Amino acid sequence: MASKAGQAKKLSRRSFLKFVGGASLVGVSLNLAGCGEPITAEKAVGGSGWMPAQYNAPGNWPTNVRGRVPIDPENPAIIRDDEKCILCGQCIEVCEKIQSVYGNYELPIKNEIVCVNCGQCTQWCPSGAITERDDTDKVFKALADPNITVVVQTAPSTRIGLGEEFGMPVGTNVQGKQVAALRKLGFDVVFDTNFTADLTIMEEGTELVKRVTGELKKPTPQLTSCCPGWVKFVEYFYPDLIPNLSSAKSPQQMEGTLMKTYYAEKKNVDPKKIFSVAIMPCTAKKFECQRPEMVSASKELKDSKVTPDVDVVLTTRELARMIKRAGINFAALPDDQYDQLMGSGTGAGAIFGTTGGVMEAAARSAYYLITGQQPPSALWDLTPVRGMQGVKEAAVNIPGVGSVKVAVISGLTNARLVMDQIRSGNAPWVFIEVMACPGGCEYGGGQPRASSPPSDDVRNRRAASLYKIDANAKLRNSHDNPQIKQVYADFLTAPMSKKAEELLHTNYISRAEEFVTKKSKSKLN
Amino acid sequence: MSKGVLVDIPKCIGCESCSVACKLWNELEWDPQEKTKTPTDRAKEPNNGLWPEEWTSINRYALKKNGTAVGRYVKTQCMHCEDPACVSACFSKAIQKLPQGPVIYDQKLCVGCRYCMMACPFDILRYEWKKSIPGVRKCQMCPTRVANNQETACTSVCPTGAITFGDRDELLAEAKKRIRSNGYVDRVFGEKEAGGTSWLYISDTPFEQMKFRTDVTTKSLPSYTEGYMKMTPFIGGAWATILAGLYVFNNKNKEPLE
Numbered sequence: 001m002a003s004k005a006g007q008a009k010k011l012s013r014r015s016f017l018k019f020v021g022g023a024s025l026v027g028v029s030l031n032l033a034g035c036g037e038p039i040t041a042e043k044a045v046g047g048s049g050w051m052p053a054q055y056n057a058p059g060n061w062p063t064n065v066r067g068r069v070p071i072d073p074e075n076p077a078i079i080r081d082d083e084k085c086i087l088c089g090q091c092i093e094v095c096e097k098i099q100s101v102y103g104n105y106e107l108p109i110k111n112e113i114v115c116v117n118c119g120q121c122t123q124w125c126p127s128g129a130i131t132e133r134d135d136t137d138k139v140f141k142a143l144a145d146p147n148i149t150v151v152v153q154t155a156p157s158t159r160i161g162l163g164e165e166f167g168m169p170v171g172t173n174v175q176g177k178q179v180a181a182l183r184k185l186g187f188d189v190v191f192d193t194n195f196t197a198d199l200t201i202m203e204e205g206t207e208l209v210k211r212v213t214g215e216l217k218k219p220t221p222q223l224t225s226c227c228p229g230w231v232k233f234v235e236y237f238y239p240d241l242i243p244n245l246s247s248a249k250s251p252q253q254m255e256g257t258l259m260k261t262y263y264a265e266k267k268n269v270d271p272k273k274i275f276s277v278a279i280m281p282c283t284a285k286k287f288e289c290q291r292p293e294m295v296s297a298s299k300e301l302k303d304s305k306v307t308p309d310v311d312v313v314l315t316t317r318e319l320a321r322m323i324k325r326a327g328i329n330f331a332a333l334p335d336d337q338y339d340q341l342m343g344s345g346t347g348a349g350a351i352f353g354t355t356g357g358v359m360e361a362a363a364r365s366a367y368y369l370i371t372g373q374q375p376p377s378a379l380w381d382l383t384p385v386r387g388m389q390g391v392k393e394a395a396v397n398i399p400g401v402g403s404v405k406v407a408v409i410s411g412l413t414n415a416r417l418v419m420d421q422i423r424s425g426n427a428p429w430v431f432i433e434v435m436a437c438p439g440g441c442e443y444g445g446g447q448p449r450a451s452s453p454p455s456d457d458v459r460n461r462r463a464a465s466l467y468k469i470d471a472n473a474k475l476r477n478s479h480d481n482p483q484i485k486q487v488y489a490d491f492l493t494a495p496m497s498k499k500a501e502e503l504l505h506t507n508y509i510s511r512a513e514e515f516v517t518k519k520s521k522s523k524l525n
Numbered sequence: 526m527s528k529g530v531l532v533d534i535p536k537c538i539g540c541e542s543c544s545v546a547c548k549l550w551n552e553l554e555w556d557p558q559e560k561t562k563t564p565t566d567r568a569k570e571p572n573n574g575l576w577p578e579e580w581t582s583i584n585r586y587a588l589k590k591n592g593t594a595v596g597r598y599v600k601t602q603c604m605h606c607e608d609p610a611c612v613s614a615c616f617s618k619a620i621q622k623l624p625q626g627p628v629i630y631d632q633k634l635c636v637g638c639r640y641c642m643m644a645c646p647f648d649i650l651r652y653e654w655k656k657s658i659p660g661v662r663k664c665q666m667c668p669t670r671v672a673n674n675q676e677t678a679c680t681s682v683c684p685t686g687a688i689t690f691g692d693r694d695e696l697l698a699e700a701k702k703r704i705r706s707n708g709y710v711d712r713v714f715g716e717k718e719a720g721g722t723s724w725l726y727i728s729d730t731p732f733e734q735m736k737f738r739t740d741v742t743t744k745s746l747p748s749y750t751e752g753y754m755k756m757t758p759f760i761g762g763a764w765a766t767i768l769a770g771l772y773v774f775n776n777k778n779k780e781p782l783e
Contacts, residue, residue, distance in 0.1 A: 029758055039631050041627070043629075044627070045665060046551035046667075047550065047667060047668065048551070049549050049552040051678055051681070055546070066542075067682045068542050073563035082544070082555070086549070092684055108729065110596075111594050113538065
């Protein structure tokens, strides 16, 4: 049997090469002539990802929720991590509908991206893409420097928020643990912003009385100025109402100024070596401390080497991060006390942290400033200004003046309604408290994220905790604070004295030139 | 009908939703270094912020308008030419223009010669230099979305209507309307540039100041060489036939070599 291999036709090397060469030529020619498989959309690179459902509608169908707010990379208060953004549109929702900032300008934008730094978008962002600008490194650096005296102040509402970061129930008051944690972190002096909240009431209350009596030639209603988001909002959208804003600085800035003047003088510390930190429930405070006019200590001491009144503002969340980073067992800390001189506030100062609190505190002290008598207990529970409604009204009966009408607003869209009424000249109120964040500072842009989006349930529980501090306080009127009496006796002489004006009052600028005012009520596009 | 996108530069607020949408939809990776760059930084870069994983970029230009400082945000991505030079340069047909408008790229067909990058008049294409099997990367104009009657990822998320998706003809008419009513620069960039592009730009500030290639020809780029280059297969085929005929003719009477 012959082998099959032997029968196979012999293929020479030459003819094999000829065959392969010919086939290649034909292939290349066909390819060049375009006889390939046609490309289809599915074969293109990309397109394998995901988009939120509202964007997958056919054609140009209208969608109510689109995109996100613009954030300037230079924004001193908030930053965004694009990698975490899912384009859910919640930031636009809160900025446009609740704060009425986004979309309230004509396009094209000029140079600046309009932002009041309130930080509500950080609370609404479900993926944590928008957060405060982290300044903890600056503070760690100052703490590590033995030549620097690091003085810290804590806002009224950080004590009822901080605990949530460590698993405690919403609204737990951790004032003592907070002080202990700050000392453990290495802060040299721990002061309480509640003290300057009381001081704000003295200055702002005196200013109000002077406006009402005509001693001060400024219009009523007087608008509160402790909320930097609100102040910037007025500067942007209601520059004509700037004279209505109280010239009193916010408690944070008052405390910062006094740290570098009053405290430095009393304790004989070089103001150039004081590093002033503020723990705030707020992102707009980061902007406020960088305002060019907030350098009263430097001006007063005529020393350009003294840094701004408040060097760094940390949010409640940043403080929690610092405590976690330092490995401090927060829950196990024993309660500690604030340092004295500027470390005690009254119940009136404590309720600054919630909507209506400033009004309630002011009502108590205004009564005293006008009548010279202690306010009746009804003013210790001014229920009409409590609660989470956006606009609240109350009438306070003060002998000799009669019924004084006041209003309390939280949320900037609510503020617009009232400001428009003031513009048209039919505002019956004498004094109006405005907080940019709905519910006030207790759910400010720097507070722990207790629910997403923020809920009134959380707001009410935090507010209740603040009102409890007030109810249990020995002193409930700002003017009764012995340290307030002391600072006026030893340093400032009297409310709105020349020195108090220089150190505790400020001025505002119009920011109306930064954008083109909205002409129609239509949406941005 | 051919689709397109109208970019109304003054309407852009710089939120960069479009860049994020592009990343989400195309699953493009985040580069930690690129992420920290601002629109101002990217405007100063020679590559306009476009990288293999950055198919679109928002660049901010600080300009002067009537003596006052203004900032303008410009979206950058593939222009999707009507008659793309990259497509004509690609001999392996890895880049093709779809009838709906998108100029798309199939990496399976790509041989990596990068002729397309040389051909592009707008310097859009990027090569994955860092990969062992690299591809060419650029905006695809979301071909699967467009084919499904959806708009592109970036236009779907724009909150201000700065980028609008639609039929190119209608967008062109809209662009001219907006130029008249808004007092913009009287030019639709992309109407005629490089023979016309699917993406159209209008602006109230001069295009030259925002790094637009305003000196680009209005003739379609492949048309320069198309006249004779399209003969290549036929000339090749004819030569093959002639040479094969000559071979057969010459060997007609010869004995086989073996």
